[in-house]
Amino acid sequence: QAKAQGRNNYQVYRPTMSVKTPELLALEQQLRHALDNDEFVVMYQPQVDVCTGALVGMEALVRWQHPVRGQISPGVFVPIAEESGLIVAMGEWVLRQSCQQNQRWQSMGLLPLRVGVNLSPKQFRQPRLVENIAKILAETGLEPQYLELEVTESTVIEDIEFTQLLMRDLNRLGIRLSIDDFGTGHSSLSRLQFLPLDTIKIDQAFVRDLSRHAKTSHIIAAIVALGRSLGLHLIAEGVETQEQLEFLRSIDCDSAQGFLFHRPLSAEQFTLLLREEGRRLQRNPSPSP
Ligand code: C2E
Ligand code: MG
Ligand code: MG
Ligand code: MG
Numbered sequence: 001q002a003k004a005q006g007r008n009n010y011q012v013y014r015p016t017m018s019v020k021t022p023e024l025l026a027l028e029q030q031l032r033h034a035l036d037n038d039e040f041v042v043m044y045q046p047q048v049d050v051c052t053g054a055l056v057g058m059e060a061l062v063r064w065q066h067p068v069r070g071q072i073s074p075g076v077f078v079p080i081a082e083e084s085g086l087i088v089a090m091g092e093w094v095l096r097q098s099c100q101q102n103q104r105w106q107s108m109g110l111l112p113l114r115v116g117v118n119l120s121p122k123q124f125r126q127p128r129l130v131e132n133i134a135k136i137l138a139e140t141g142l143e144p145q146y147l148e149l150e151v152t153e154s155t156v157i158e159d160i161e162f163t164q165l166l167m168r169d170l171n172r173l174g175i176r177l178s179i180d181d182f183g184t185g186h187s188s189l190s191r192l193q194f195l196p197l198d199t200i201k202i203d204q205a206f207v208r209d210l211s212r213h214a215k216t217s218h219i220i221a222a223i224v225a226l227g228r229s230l231g232l233h234l235i236a237e238g239v240e241t242q243e244q245l246e247f248l249r250s251i252d253c254d255s256a257q258g259f260l261f262h263r264p265l266s267a268e269q270f271t272l273l274l275r276e277e278g279r280r281l282q283r284n285p286s287p288s289p
Contacts, residue, residue, distance in 0.1 A: 028080050030066070035089055039065050042097045043264035044115070046273060047235060047257045050248050055277045056255050059116040059150070060098040061264045062090070082120050091123040092132060099140040099147060101267050106146070110274040111281070116148045116178060116199075121155045125162075130169045137173070144174030148199060151177070153185030156192070164195060171196040178235075182223065189226045200227045204238025207258070210247060221251045228252065 020028075034040060040062055047057040064072040081087040095117050102115045123129065137144055149170065156163050156179060167177055178199035179192065183206050202223055209216040220236070227234045236248050239258030248256055265273065 024080065027077065028084055031064075031077060031080055031084070031086055034064060034066075035086075035093060037067075039067065040090065040093060041065055041266070042094055042101070043266060044098075044101075044270045045257055045264040046262040046270070047116075047255050048261050050236075050245065050253050050256050053261075054281075055111065055113065055273070057114045057116065057148075058270065059257060059264075060094060060118070062094050062118075078120060082122050085122065087120050087122050088126050091120065092136075094118075095133065096136050096140065099136050099142040102146055103140050103142040105271065105274060106142075108271075110271070111278055112146060113274075114146045114148050114176060116150045118150045118180065119155075121152075121158070124151055124155050124166070129166070130173065133170070133175065134173055137175075145176065148176035148178050150180040150201065152180045153182050153187055156195070157185055157187045160191065160195075167196050178233075181237075183219065189223070189230065193230060197230075197232060199233040199235060201235045201237050201257075202253075204258070207236050207238045207244055208240075210244050211241075217247060217251075220247075220253075224251050224253050 043061045043063055044058040045061060046055055047059065048054060049056050062074050062078075064074075064077050066072050078087065081090050098115050098117050102113070106112050126132075133147075133149075137147065170177060176198040177196060178201055179197060180201045181203040182200045183203045189200075200223065202220060206216055206220050206223075210220070224234050233255070234253050235255045235257060236244075236253050237257050239245055239248065239256040239260050241260060244258075245256060245260060262273070
């Protein structure tokens, strides 16, 4: 059809036109059955203390185990789920699964850690969010301080008044709140100062650019300093090299997450890691750098 309009009259397909290829339509269709067919799995990526290397937390990351295509990353299917509204049911499943698994580890006597769970914009704006989370905590028995919700900067600043009211309610439940991918949303920390936040996750794009652009290090240092002065916990994402880690140490960032330490692990692999960490702590209660 675009061609019919002549050579100099290209119709450029932009994402906003939401043209669905047959492949995309098929994926959306299959996504509808993925929950019922038990095709989602949650992986857990460890977070460590920048100075000591001690395990301090984890992030729950969903994967789609597609019967034909194998593992599909959330970067591909989360946007489809978001657009079709399937995200609400899927997200609730991830939340429940993460809380249940975290409670299971604690009842095994393993080191208690908090789990970060990602919330998409639509999940964040879902009317029964607070109720649902309260219900999941009650049903799984997880103490609220061991759950942290991750919301991206752009989701939060879209409607700051709404965010403030919702976050107050979430805060009242006793759970923790973090801003994910911080630094990409073109907001400033000053706009976030009235939100009941606990953690800022520095976007991995900044960490990646550390070695490429000298100025990036100043930006990260500024985020860490300002976050620190607001009493927030700072986590750097996507740490892949020793050099990046050393820089983060030098500016007093709290924690890090990335392939340098661990890739996202299955619940079974994470159990082994928790056992190992427990033994390490027994040998050396305050690990040195
Ligand atoms: P995110 O929340 O910023 O998660 C971090 C992503 O960075 C994860 O990708 C993780 O595997 C990846 N990563 C961790 N360390 C490194 C590293 O050292 N280098 C590089 N290059 N990447 C690293 P993943 O698992 O593919 O998830 C992508 C995004 O999908 C997440 O970004 C999050 O926004 C979304 N997502 C994941 N799980 C869920 C979920 O359960 N619900 C919702 N709504 N979104 C989810
Ligand atoms: Mg996240
Ligand atoms: Mg992130
Ligand atoms: Mg991201």
